[in-house]
Amino acid sequence: MESHIVWHSGAVARQQRLEVTGGPGATVWLTGLSGSGKSTIGHALEIELIASGRAAYVLDGDNLRFGLNSDLGFSAADRTENVRRVSHVAALMADSGLVAVVPIISPYAVGRARARAVHEERDLPFVEVFVDTPLEVCESRDPKGLYRKARAGEIVNMTGIDDPYEPPEAPDLTVHTVSESTGEAVERIVKVLGSVSGNP
Numbered sequence: 001m002e003s004h005i006v007w008h009s010g011a012v013a014r015q016q017r018l019e020v021t022g023g024p025g026a027t028v029w030l031t032g033l034s035g036s037g038k039s040t041i042g043h044a045l046e047i048e049l050i051a052s053g054r055a056a057y058v059l060d061g062d063n064l065r066f067g068l069n070s071d072l073g074f075s076a077a078d079r080t081e082n083v084r085r086v087s088h089v090a091a092l093m094a095d096s097g098l099v100a101v102v103p104i105i106s107p108y109a110v111g112r113a114r115a116r117a118v119h120e121e122r123d124l125p126f127v128e129v130f131v132d133t134p135l136e137v138c139e140s141r142d143p144k145g146l147y148r149k150a151r152a153g154e155i156v157n158m159t160g161i162d163d164p165y166e167p168p169e170a171p172d173l174t175v176h177t178v179s180e181s182t183g184e185a186v187e188r189i190v191k192v193l194g195s196v197s198g199n200p
Helices: 014-021 038-051 076-096 109-121 135-141 146-151 182-197
Strands: 026-031 056-058 099-103 126-131 173-175
Touching: 014 076, 026 038, 026 076, 026 109, 026 182, 038 056, 038 099, 038 126, 038 182, 076 099, 076 109, 109 126, 126 182, 173 182
Parallel strands: 026 099, 026 126, 056 099, 126 173
Antiparallel strands: none
């Protein structure tokens, strides 16, 4: 980073913003394999938060690759940069008073740790949710046909097939889409979010 760049603090206090957004901002980071249920849970969580009067927005990993991350592929370096960028966007959104819901694979532990650190440095709540769904279940769902293409050799660097996924060792919450419904998972996430942000 250039030494002459200085962070500019705004004139509006965080407390003032949360009075408009319905509560303090935070980031809910959903990590897991493709097909684990991250996006389904993330969008259901957004609906629940909005219905309760809390401003929220889903930072969908695929959608971000149409714009912000359109220059990135799926190499280890590009995946790391993808997570880095999303981490900072989520932190800005959380600081604005929104709940940033981030359902992205984020396969590497170091990247997720850095995402948490970005938030901790700014005193912003960060909830890591591990959507723990076995590979065989994700592969049977295969909503985008990615596993089929990976097995056929049509795509490479597929997380869980020829690229590793490092499960979180101490997530804030683990949900199991095989044994609990989307609604149950959302309910549990909302409770954890309330405990860390002080506002359910």
